[in-house]
Amino acid sequence: xxxxxDILATLRMLREENLDVRxxxxxxxxxxxxDRNIHTVARALRAKIGxxxxxxxxxxxxxxxxxxxxxxxxxIAVSPVSRLLEGHGGEAAILLGEALDEAAAEVRVDLxxxxxxxxxxxxxxxxxxxxxxxxxxxxxxQRVCASVNIGTTRAxxxxxxxxxxxxxxxxxxxxxxxxxxxxxxxxxxxxxAPEDNPFMAGAFLGCGxxxxxxxxxxxxxxxxxxxxxxxxxxxxxxxxxxxxETVKHTAYRVTRAGELIAREAANRxxxxxxxxxLSLAPTPRVGDSVGEIYQAMGIDKLxxxxxxxxxxxxxxxxxxxxxxxxxSVGGLSGAFIPVMEDHALSDAVSKGWLTLEKLEAMTAVCxxxxxxxxxxxxxxxxxxxxLILDEAAIGVTNNKTTxxxxxxxxxxxxxxxxxxxxxxxxxxxxxxxxxxxxxRFIRRGGRIPxxxxxxxx
Amino acid sequence: MExxxxxxxxxxxxxxxxxxxxxxxxxxxxxxxxxGIRQTVVEGYFSIILTATFAxxxxxxxxxxxxxxxxxxxxxxxxxxxxxxxxxxxxxxxxTTYILVIAGPDRPGILRAATGCLANHGVNIEDWSYxxxxxxxxxxxxxxxxxxxxxxxxxxxxxxxLAPLEITCSLQHENIFRATSEIGPxxxxxxxxxxx
Numbered sequence: 001x002x003x004x005x006d007i008l009a010t011l012r013m014l015r016e017e018n019l020d021v022r023x024x025x026x027x028x029x030x031x032x033x034x035d036r037n038i039h040t041v042a043r044a045l046r047a048k049i050g051x052x053x054x055x056x057x058x059x060x061x062x063x064x065x066x067x068x069x070x071x072x073x074x075x076i077a078v079s080p081v082s083r084l085l086e087g088h089g090g091e092a093a094i095l096l097g098e099a100l101d102e103a104a105a106e107v108r109v110d111l112x113x114x115x116x117x118x119x120x121x122x123x124x125x126x127x128x129x130x131x132x133x134x135x136x137x138x139x140x141x142q143r144v145c146a147s148v149n150i151g152t153t154r155a156x157x158x159x160x161x162x163x164x165x166x167x168x169x170x171x172x173x174x175x176x177x178x179x180x181x182x183x184x185x186x187x188x189x190x191x192x193a194p195e196d197n198p199f200m201a202g203a204f205l206g207c208g209x210x211x212x213x214x215x216x217x218x219x220x221x222x223x224x225x226x227x228x229x230x231x232x233x234x235x236x237x238x239x240x241x242x243x244x245e246t247v248k249h250t251a252y253r254v255t256r257a258g259e260l261i262a263r264e265a266a267n268r269x270x271x272x273x274x275x276x277x278l279s280l281a282p283t284p285r286v287g288d289s290v291g292e293i294y295q296a297m298g299i300d301k302l303x304x305x306x307x308x309x310x311x312x313x314x315x316x317x318x319x320x321x322x323x324x325x326x327x328s329v330g331g332l333s334g335a336f337i338p339v340m341e342d343h344a345l346s347d348a349v350s351k352g353w354l355t356l357e358k359l360e361a362m363t364a365v366c367x368x369x370x371x372x373x374x375x376x377x378x379x380x381x382x383x384x385x386x387l388i389l390d391e392a393a394i395g396v397t398n399n400k401t402t403x404x405x406x407x408x409x410x411x412x413x414x415x416x417x418x419x420x421x422x423x424x425x426x427x428x429x430x431x432x433x434x435x436x437x438x439x440r441f442i443r444r445g446g447r448i449p450x451x452x453x454x455x456x457x
Numbered sequence: 458m459e460x461x462x463x464x465x466x467x468x469x470x471x472x473x474x475x476x477x478x479x480x481x482x483x484x485x486x487x488x489x490x491x492x493g494i495r496q497t498v499v500e501g502y503f504s505i506i507l508t509a510t511f512a513x514x515x516x517x518x519x520x521x522x523x524x525x526x527x528x529x530x531x532x533x534x535x536x537x538x539x540x541x542x543x544x545x546x547x548x549x550x551x552x553t554t555y556i557l558v559i560a561g562p563d564r565p566g567i568l569r570a571a572t573g574c575l576a577n578h579g580v581n582i583e584d585w586s587y588x589x590x591x592x593x594x595x596x597x598x599x600x601x602x603x604x605x606x607x608x609x610x611x612x613x614x615x616x617x618x619l620a621p622l623e624i625t626c627s628l629q630h631e632n633i634f635r636a637t638s639e640i641g642p643x644x645x646x647x648x649x650x651x652x653x
Contacts, residue, residue: 002631004586004597006638011558011627013637065609068629247559259643260636267647326643 018222025198027205037190043097077112077203084124093133101141113203135175145201151191166385191395218258253319277331282342284425291344303354312365334367460513463540552601561624
């Protein structure tokens with residue numbers, strides 16, 4: 001029998017604390033769409049996406065009515081499109097990007113990921129074609145999201161790919177100059193990319209996944225923040241381990257809501273359930289911020305010494321709560337720190353408290369990396385490559401996912417404000433301290449070998 | 458027991474220690490075995506409903522007298538009826554359990570408006586509780602909703618009905634509350650099994 005206080009606690013999370021299902025992401029394998037004629041490929045992938053995802057949005061809307069929990073985004077993640085480009089050339093990548101965009105619009109999802117190349121050990125012609133098409137595809141499509149994996153703990157870091165992608169990020173920003181470089185916000189550069197991540201822009205259906213799968217991303221930074229505030233109101237003398245325990249129990253409840261929706265969506269669609277990704281993913285709304293959680297813990301100035309420890313505490317407690325809640329926790333599952341999408345983090349950057357270097361330190365203990373960070377328009381490709389290499393080194397060495405999503409804003413300088421609107425938020429262009437001086441290292445290319453921990457067999 | 462008879466009892470009495478003992482002692486002394494039981498207290502008044510099985514020859518009048526004898530004269534209101542299996546059939550069987558929460562400033566007419574809407578949709582109320590926080594009242598209803606009822610449409614009717622009274626409401630499948638409150642596997646909850 002349900003207890004009154006349990007019912008009211010769940011209702012409070014849903015109504016007042018912004019608990020929602022951030023994304024129901026349908027993974028679809030497109031490998032069987034391959035053909036020597038690229039127009040046949042485009043037709044086949046449109047038909048398959050239309051068939052498999054036809055009822056995705058309606059099912060999600062029905063689940064919202066049944067359970068009273070908002071499903072904010074309905075998305076698709078396809079298998080890496082670069083595999084469909086092998087043996088093709090010219091405009092093939094552009095054609096498939098447009099076909100994905102149209103297919104996503106037809107089934108009414110908001111974003112489609114999987115315009116992806118996995119180049120951590122080398123670049124095939126199809127992968128190069130995809131990467132070189134990114135400026136046009138990301139500037140001209142509405143829903144297509146891209147990702148490139150440039151390193152793994154087992155393979156090391158492919159520096160040639162990092163250099164190619166870094167130059168491409170500048171070209172993407174230039175191609176979308178009319179939207180302040182927004183195209184670059186739809187590209188994630190990964191190390192140790194997860195194959196089952198439901199969050200954009202980095203979602204794709206990994207090579208080890210099933211023909212189709214439902215993965216769900218649950219958020220809820222507002223729920224965690226309020227739980228900490230209640231704990232401190234009840235017991236002001238609470239220690240950090242008390243706060244960690246509070247976060248863990250809250251993460252448990254949030255994860256369970258996500259698994260319920262994931263399993264129900266999978267049942268109704270007749271598609272296997274994959275994973276629940278419990279990532280504390282913020283939105284620009286007040287009360288839906290990861291930065292506010294650190295503030296609630298006692299970090300009054302985000303970026304002050306101690307901030308990285310707060311991130312580590314939160315990230316670990318979230319994972320522990322999620323792991324007990326479900327045997328199907330996957331994806332990234334931790335705390336995101338996307339600067340533009342989090343008003344508290346964005347505010348700390350604008351005040352100069354939170355620097356790029358501090359953010360990099362925080363990524364060593366959070367679930368992703370340098371995310372949604374605005375760079376000056378005159379940032380060089382080598383500087384971007386250096387940022388990516390540093391992040392990848394953290395991920396590869398520590399056997400965790402790291403990622404870089406940076407937006408060089410054409411014509412803008414450090415300290416200027418940029419507003420993308422909606423969930424992408426607004427922010428201040430960060431200062432890159434000592435932006436040059438590593439060019440000779442970066443331009444050598446080649447590969448940074450896998451760390452010793454890769455020899456674990 | 459070779460031949461059994463079954464009764465349903467309802468007792469209302471001002472709350473004090475020992476009521477349950479008085480009732481169950483009377484039933485046991487009459488050779489009865491309690492089958493189903495639910496008890497609550499509202500603003501100092503104890504209320505219980507239970508069913509119990511007895512050996513052939515037991516009667517509602519004898520049982521009523523036995524229970525009455527365990528209370529001071531005039532203290533308890535007692536109803537005893539022969540149990541009718543048809544009662545189970547008239548309740549909704551095979552419906553889906555939803556939780557209704559309505560909240561807002563207390564005023565006359567809230568329950569009539571809400572329960573009228575539920576009755577119009579053929580919804581059966583299984584349990585109903587309340588909680589006051591100053592002038593604000595929260596009602597929680599456990600409902601059985603017939604499978605053919607369009608829940609989204611009924612939610613809209615409820616909201617439209619209660620909005621003029623400044624009352625908010627939510628109607629949600631019980632599994633969202635079970636999933637976030639119980640520790641058993643979510644899969645078991647969806648399969649209708651009880652959590653371990």
